[in-house]
Amino acid sequence: MQRSSLPFPRSLTGSGSGSGAGSGAGDRPRLAAVGLLASNLVPLVGVLAFGWTLHSLLIVYWLESGIVGASYVAKILRAEGADDPADLPSMSFNDTPVSAFVDRTRPAIARFFVGHYGVFWAVHGLFVFLFGGFVPGGLAPAEPVAVATAAVGLVASHAYSYRANYVGEREYERVGPVTLMVEPYRRVIVLHLTIVLGAFAVGAIGSPIGALLVMIVLKTGIDLRAHLREHERARARPVPDGIDGADETDEVDDLGGPAGLDGVDEPDATPDDATPGDEGAVAVESGTETGTGSR
Numbered sequence: 001m002q003r004s005s006l007p008f009p010r011s012l013t014g015s016g017s018g019s020g021a022g023s024g025a026g027d028r029p030r031l032a033a034v035g036l037l038a039s040n041l042v043p044l045v046g047v048l049a050f051g052w053t054l055h056s057l058l059i060v061y062w063l064e065s066g067i068v069g070a071s072y073v074a075k076i077l078r079a080e081g082a083d084d085p086a087d088l089p090s091m092s093f094n095d096t097p098v099s100a101f102v103d104r105t106r107p108a109i110a111r112f113f114v115g116h117y118g119v120f121w122a123v124h125g126l127f128v129f130l131f132g133g134f135v136p137g138g139l140a141p142a143e144p145v146a147v148a149t150a151a152v153g154l155v156a157s158h159a160y161s162y163r164a165n166y167v168g169e170r171e172y173e174r175v176g177p178v179t180l181m182v183e184p185y186r187r188v189i190v191l192h193l194t195i196v197l198g199a200f201a202v203g204a205i206g207s208p209i210g211a212l213l214v215m216i217v218l219k220t221g222i223d224l225r226a227h228l229r230e231h232e233r234a235r236a237r238p239v240p241d242g243i244d245g246a247d248e249t250d251e252v253d254d255l256g257g258p259a260g261l262d263g264v265d266e267p268d269a270t271p272d273d274a275t276p277g278d279e280g281a282v283a284v285e286s287g288t289e290t291g292t293g294s295r
Helices: 025-050 054-078 106-134 144-167 177-204 209-236 276-294
Strands: 006-009 249-252
Touching (some): 025 054, 054 106, 054 144, 054 209, 106 177
Antiparallel strands (some): 006 249
């Protein structure tokens, strides 16, 4: 029996690509960006409405850098893309060039990242908790409720971005684990410098509300720009050969199943090599079998 090719939407089979499956798929990156803005506006509202202190903001931003690191561990372990050494930055970790990590397994890369980024994050935390000693008159203590509220919003934002962009848009098929190991440093280092310099400036002039707002807005703008550029780079990379998911349709046969599956084909009326003289023999043989079966 001949098979016919019919369009079979992947969204109906559950194997569709992230960009095409579901009517709201195209809104996911925009919603992730809105979520990032909303989570960054929580400290803004806190300063204006509840008098959050500079120390509260510094702890919140330190926790956020830890959340970013945790999300990249999950991304490294899920990555299916290939790393091109020519596209990696010319930087080294512990005197080891980034390109030397290409041949390592994803768990090994994730373990190294946890150790290296963890030290980076711990040093940042040390600065945050000792910062008050560098400011004349010290700093007002952080409010635990304020820190916890902002941290919950940041966790929700990064979790949704992971689900919407990395998984939903199938970025994991395009990005390699070494590229992901390097990516957060591009984003976090700039943020850390902005926060540290802003904190010294705000602390030097007495932590007025206006200075805190400028610091929050500046940090939010840099964070949003880095977020958008990161996902633009990921979606611009090609899907490696051997990873299926680019096509939006499968082919199905007349029975309604995918063309690649074996179905029950109806036998032809006569064998392909039968001659006119053989047709009677075929009919007689069929009748004999039927009669035998009815006895």
